[in-house]
Amino acid sequence: MLEKINDIIEEIRGLDAAGQAQVEELRIKYLSKKGLIPSLMGELRNVAADKKREMGQKLNELKTLATEKINELRDKTASTETTDVDIDLTRTATPLHFGTRHPLSLVKDEILNIFAGMGFTIAEGPEIEDDWHVFSSLNFPPDHPARDMQDTFFISREPSDVLIRTHTSSVQTRVMEKTQPPIRIVCPGRVYRNEAISARAHCFFHQVEGLYIDRNVSFADLKQVLLYFAQQMFGPETKIRLRPSYFPFTEPSAEMDISCNICGGEGCAFCKGTGWVEILGCGMVDPNVLKACGIDPEVYTGYAFGMGVERITNLKYRVKDLRLFSENDIRFLHEFDNARSR
Ligand code: PHE
Numbered sequence: 001m002l003e004k005i006n007d008i009i010e011e012i013r014g015l016d017a018a019g020q021a022q023v024e025e026l027r028i029k030y031l032s033k034k035g036l037i038p039s040l041m042g043e044l045r046n047v048a049a050d051k052k053r054e055m056g057q058k059l060n061e062l063k064t065l066a067t068e069k070i071n072e073l074r075d076k077t078a079s080t081e082t083t084d085v086d087i088d089l090t091r092t093a094t095p096l097h098f099g100t101r102h103p104l105s106l107v108k109d110e111i112l113n114i115f116a117g118m119g120f121t122i123a124e125g126p127e128i129e130d131d132w133h134v135f136s137s138l139n140f141p142p143d144h145p146a147r148d149m150q151d152t153f154f155i156s157r158e159p160s161d162v163l164i165r166t167h168t169s170s171v172q173t174r175v176m177e178k179t180q181p182p183i184r185i186v187c188p189g190r191v192y193r194n195e196a197i198s199a200r201a202h203c204f205f206h207q208v209e210g211l212y213i214d215r216n217v218s219f220a221d222l223k224q225v226l227l228y229f230a231q232q233m234f235g236p237e238t239k240i241r242l243r244p245s246y247f248p249f250t251e252p253s254a255e256m257d258i259s260c261n262i263c264g265g266e267g268c269a270f271c272k273g274t275g276w277v278e279i280l281g282c283g284m285v286d287p288n289v290l291k292a293c294g295i296d297p298e299v300y301t302g303y304a305f306g307m308g309v310e311r312i313t314n315l316k317y318r319v320k321d322l323r324l325f326s327e328n329d330i331r332f333l334h335e336f337d338n339a340r341s342r
Contacts, residue, residue, distance in 0.1 A: 125171035131161035133170040138249040176293035206309035213302030222303035250283025280307035
């Protein structure tokens with residue numbers, strides 16, 4: 001019996017367990033009512049009287065050792081235990097970094113949403129265009145400076161001019177060619193101009209242009225739509241001002257200013273003391289443009305407007321350098337974490 005006890009002592013010293021379930025199995029094997037150690041204790045009564053004391057002590061020693069070992073294993077496995085759902089609770093929590101929406105996308109969506117609320121639908125077109133859609137259909141005279149390499153990126157000049165669009169008015173032409181009025185569209189997209197890159201100019205930027213053609217559309221309609229847009233975008237206190245201007249495709253043409261949203265119209269460095277900042281060009285669609293696109297100017301009239309998304313974004317978020325929009329510096333982009341488009 002002594003030999004058996006010693007064997008078990010050795011066995012217990014070498015025990016290990018990979019999880020709580022194994023620890024429980026060991027407890028049952030050695031210490032439960034029918035386990036090895038209690039049954040050895042039962043055999044104590046068959047031991048010769050003179051050996052009983054020694055044997056009893058040895059058995060107690062064994063029981064203490066087994067109890068201690070099993071408790072030790074239970075503590076050890078508890079701290080590394082994995083559950084059925086396989087969550088590693090010991091893993092360090094690393095914060096996840098989510099991307100953000102680009103400020104130009106946020107502002108573009110906000111502009112489009114305001115016009116969607118007034119019944120405008122979105123129209124898109126190609127960036128690689130031809131002379132007809134970008135210039136000729138829009139009443140640009142043959143010697144207009146925009147037709148010069150200095151201003152426009154040409155891909156090829158022969159046999160016909162292929163270029164990258166300088167404005168999204170080309171999308172308006174494409175829609176007018178295919179659709180009879182009423183037409184009510186907004187055209188978002190990237191446009192290209194041959195400019196030296198600086199804080200205030202870039203060789204590409206983004207526009208949203210709008211077009212509404214129907215019977216009896218007047219300049220008063222244009223003015224009201226633009227006032228509504230300006231107040232939705234920059235707040236209900238915003239005032240607008242229209243200044244006469246010139247575009248080949250509109251007559252009359254105007255440029256629109258809003259009351260400076262930085263000083264509230266008092267005059268500051270941003271608005272150069274005038275209280276006004278320019279945000280878009282607009283006008284009544286020239287009858288020549290309607291004719292070129294197959295729409296009868298005797299029946300229909302319309303207005304058009306166009307704005308730069310970068311310009312609106314600068315006014316909303318006061319970004320001072322245009323180049324930041326295309327550098328994708330993560331620190332700049334994260335400044336817009338909490339900005340949301342409506
Ligand atoms: N196409 C003009 C531009 O790119 C903007 C504009 C659109 C002006 C419609 C008037 C009417 O500058």
